[in-house]
Amino acid sequence: MTATAEQVTLKHPMAKYIREDRMPWIYCPGCSIGIVTGMITRAIDTLGIDFSKVVVVSGIGCSGRTSGYFKTGTFHTTHGRAIPFATGVKIANPDLELLVVAGDGDLAAIGGNHLIHACRRNIDMTVVCINNFNYGMTGGQFGPTTEHEKWTQTSPAPIGNIEHPFNLVKLAASSGATFVARWTAVQVRRATKSIEKGITKQGLSFIEIVGACPTAYGRMNRLGEGVDMHKHLLEVTDIQNGLPPHEAELDYARRIVCGEFVDIEKPEYTDVLKQMHAKVRK
Amino acid sequence: MPERTMFTMGDIACAEGALSAGCRYFGGYPITPATEIAEWMAVRMPELSGAYVQYEDEIASITSVIGASWAGIKAMTATSGPGASLMMEAVGLAVMTETPIVIVNIMRGGPSTGQPTRGQQGDVLQAKWGSHGDYQIIALTPASVQEMFDLTVRAFNLSEKYRVPVFLLADEIVGHMREALVIPDEKSLKLVSRKMPKSEPSEYLPFKPDDDLVPPMALLGTKYQFYATGLTHDERGYPTDSDEVQIELVTRLNEKILRHIDEITEVERYFLDDAEIAIVAYGTPARSARRAVKDARAKGIKAGMLRLKTVWPFPEEPIAQLASDVKHIIVPEQNMGQVYYMVRAFAAPTPVHLMTKPAGTPQLPDEILRKIMEVHAK
Ligand SMILES: Cc1ncc(C[n+]2csc(CCOP(=O)(O)OP(=O)(O)O)c2C)c(N)n1
Ligand code: SF4
Ligand SMILES: [Mg+2]
Numbered sequence A: 001m002t003a004t005a006e007q008v009t010l011k012h013p014m015a016k017y018i019r020e021d022r023m024p025w026i027y028c029p030g031c032s033i034g035i036v037t038g039m040i041t042r043a044i045d046t047l048g049i050d051f052s053k054v055v056v057v058s059g060i061g062c063s064g065r066t067s068g069y070f071k072t073g074t075f076h077t078t079h080g081r082a083i084p085f086a087t088g089v090k091i092a093n094p095d096l097e098l099l100v101v102a103g104d105g106d107l108a109a110i111g112g113n114h115l116i117h118a119c120r121r122n123i124d125m126t127v128v129c130i131n132n133f134n135y136g137m138t139g140g141q142f143g144p145t146t147e148h149e150k151w152t153q154t155s156p157a158p159i160g161n162i163e164h165p166f167n168l169v170k171l172a173a174s175s176g177a178t179f180v181a182r183w184t185a186v187q188v189r190r191a192t193k194s195i196e197k198g199i200t201k202q203g204l205s206f207i208e209i210v211g212a213c214p215t216a217y218g219r220m221n222r223l224g225e226g227v228d229m230h231k232h233l234l235e236v237t238d239i240q241n242g243l244p245p246h247e248a249e250l251d252y253a254r255r256i257v258c259g260e261f262v263d264i265e266k267p268e269y270t271d272v273l274k275q276m277h278a279k280v281r282k
Numbered sequence B: 001m002p003e004r005t006m007f008t009m010g011d012i013a014c015a016e017g018a019l020s021a022g023c024r025y026f027g028g029y030p031i032t033p034a035t036e037i038a039e040w041m042a043v044r045m046p047e048l049s050g051a052y053v054q055y056e057d058e059i060a061s062i063t064s065v066i067g068a069s070w071a072g073i074k075a076m077t078a079t080s081g082p083g084a085s086l087m088m089e090a091v092g093l094a095v096m097t098e099t100p101i102v103i104v105n106i107m108r109g110g111p112s113t114g115q116p117t118r119g120q121q122g123d124v125l126q127a128k129w130g131s132h133g134d135y136q137i138i139a140l141t142p143a144s145v146q147e148m149f150d151l152t153v154r155a156f157n158l159s160e161k162y163r164v165p166v167f168l169l170a171d172e173i174v175g176h177m178r179e180a181l182v183i184p185d186e187k188s189l190k191l192v193s194r195k196m197p198k199s200e201p202s203e204y205l206p207f208k209p210d211d212d213l214v215p216p217m218a219l220l221g222t223k224y225q226f227y228a229t230g231l232t233h234d235e236r237g238y239p240t241d242s243d244e245v246q247i248e249l250v251t252r253l254n255e256k257i258l259r260h261i262d263e264i265t266e267v268e269r270y271f272l273d274d275a276e277i278a279i280v281a282y283g284t285p286a287r288s289a290r291r292a293v294k295d296a297r298a299k300g301i302k303a304g305m306l307r308l309k310t311v312w313p314f315p316e317e318p319i320a321q322l323a324s325d326v327k328h329i330i331v332p333e334q335n336m337g338q339v340y341y342m343v344r345a346f347a348a349p350t351p352v353h354l355m356t357k358p359a360g361t362p363q364l365p366d367e368i369l370r371k372i373m374e375v376h377a378k
Helices: A005-009 A033-047 A063-069 A082-092 A104-110 A112-121 A168-175 A188-200 A214-220 A226-236 A269-281 B010-020 B035-047 B058-070 B081-096 B124-129 B145-162 B172-176 B243-258 B284-298 B316-325 B339-347 B365-376
Strands: A054-058 A073-076 A097-103 A125-131 A179-184 A204-210 A237-239 A255-263 B004-009 B023-028 B051-054 B074-079 B101-109 B115-119 B138-140 B165-171 B178-183 B226-229 B267-270 B277-281 B303-308 B310-312 B328-333 B352-356
Touching: A033 A063, A033 A097, A033 A125, A033 A188, A054 A063, A054 A082, A063 A073, A063 A097, A063 A104, A063 A125, A063 B226, A073 B058, A082 A097, A082 A104, A082 A112, A082 A125, A082 A269, A082 B023, A082 B051, A082 B058, A097 A104, A104 A112, A104 A125, A104 A168, A112 A125, A112 A168, A112 A204, A112 B058, A125 A168, A125 A188, A168 A179, A168 A204, A168 A255, A179 A188, A188 A204, A188 A255, A214 A226, A226 A237, A226 A255, A269 B035, B004 B010, B010 B023, B010 B035, B010 B074, B010 B101, B010 B145, B010 B165, B010 B172, B010 B178, B023 B035, B023 B058, B035 B051, B051 B058, B058 B074, B058 B081, B058 B101, B074 B081, B074 B145, B081 B101, B081 B124, B081 B165, B101 B145, B101 B172, B115 B172, B124 B138, B124 B165, B124 B310, B138 B145, B145 B165, B145 B172, B145 B178, B165 B172, B277 B284, B277 B316, B277 B365, B284 B303, B284 B328, B284 B365, B303 B316, B316 B339, B328 B339, B328 B365, B339 B352, B352 B365
Parallel strands: A054 A073, A054 A097, A073 B226, A097 A125, A125 A204, A179 A204, A237 A255, B023 B051, B023 B074, B074 B101, B101 B165, B138 B165, B277 B303, B277 B328, B328 B352
Antiparallel strands: A179 A255, B004 B178, B101 B115, B138 B310, B267 B303
């Protein structure tokens, strides 16, 4: 089939933020990561901020590949270390807008210590965690958000996962993050709004996007194809904006509480640093 | 600031050297015997509107330093053995993404927690081989308080010039000793800054090297957009599985240091003109060796010393030359023998005698003198 002139000029409205020369990307069909990438571009577009001042950082994993598709200054760190890298950038140049996009394993297992300390420091950055309940990139092993008795490559049937998961909303909120939200990959408009708020917020924003990894987690737990998994997310979402974060339960099969749970003001790290410098100079 | 003199310790001289070199970001986690560097930075950085940031661990410290460097600030971290071990993965990231940073390791007794307050030279091979994969590293080895300053400045200059992580490897004795330090007039210091791209942003290839094998470095948050990754990448910075690109990249990362080895490596020659027995040493044992050489000369033995101020890249040529000029080489190290194996590789067939001492007390001048006499009697 030969393309018509009309088809050739059709372009995705968000393509200007994306390295089109890197397409097709590595994600499997039905994966949520592409949806989250779309949310971020739309948030940036709506805010109308200078994209060259936005720095996207990620760790390692399927979710960790996200940074490489954005057409701005982007950095792919070692596994778990996106937050410390972004912290160094932000302190060295506080004018930049730092976005960290990474997976549940990256941010809550190997990088878990950095996550809680960045929340405690309240350094201005937006952390988007794509929670697909497993280590997708390495073929689907259990991780810090895998639910009890769920099957993965390293928690096979008939026993399943003998551990219990973190609730990332509770973790970030109790560690001191000033903006905390959770959505699933199907609440695109709401999630995008929260990402916008996170970017605008002067402080650490943590946004969990519950997503689907049909290739590994979905297959092993017989959750169906990508479409089935996303349909399920829609069905079990319970939107409860403003609910105290400690009540934001996540039970994959029955009820995923979504919404914005924390939105508070606290002194931000680089602001305080600037004030302290002024104090010393006096 | 005009020239000033201090009576101070090696760790503080190192911190002052970094500040004079333009370092305005320090990320660290306290550890003996490098803590004084962090403490000094915590006082001095705010005065210069720089940042002292204390992280939750050494992995975060070094990774944040890489981040600060990509935002255009000269940055460093300082640690000792246990922290250096934690940093190793990130050293590889700095190598692969060609990030100028300085890592100070004030070496203490090991393995493991070892002897925190006692010196050793146990991490020399770690600095070269500690991260996975094939790479070259630059490591400088000061032997005095003044050199803690001078070589820290040099470490920054080399890191900026070649876009590489540079180690300052000092043993605890050098880190904690107190001597006079002359901080030169800031205008007299030669400082190097990384090359910035001149091309149009649309034509910028972030990992395309110039003739010196070093690519110009764009910063985050500028009109240049790029992807820097620890994955094997082509000149655009894009990841690839290609054998060709992998070979080309790894070769270039090695070659950009090896091709400039003469410019990078520094040695001090001491009484070598007519020497028959040469000591090869670095750091504290070199201070003992200096005395031992004098004492040997007083006994009529033609001894001398080649002191290494750079251990990586290894000064192959000066060692090979030395080996052809002398009859014996003695290597005293505060470890079980690390640089010794490198010396042996380039000195063959000249005999190389190792003096090990994996302890806080270094080889004393008398011990080295006895070894010189023993070798002389052969
Ligand atoms: C230090 C280190 N350990 C292990 C790995 C292997 N590894 C790569 S990605 C990954 C897990 C990623 O999981 P997650 O962050 O949840 O991302 P996902 O792939 O699920 O999106 C692991 C364990 C690594 N790259 N580095
Ligand atoms: S393995 Fe899972 S997380 Fe990774 S791209 Fe495929 S579906 Fe997405
Ligand atoms: Mg995951």
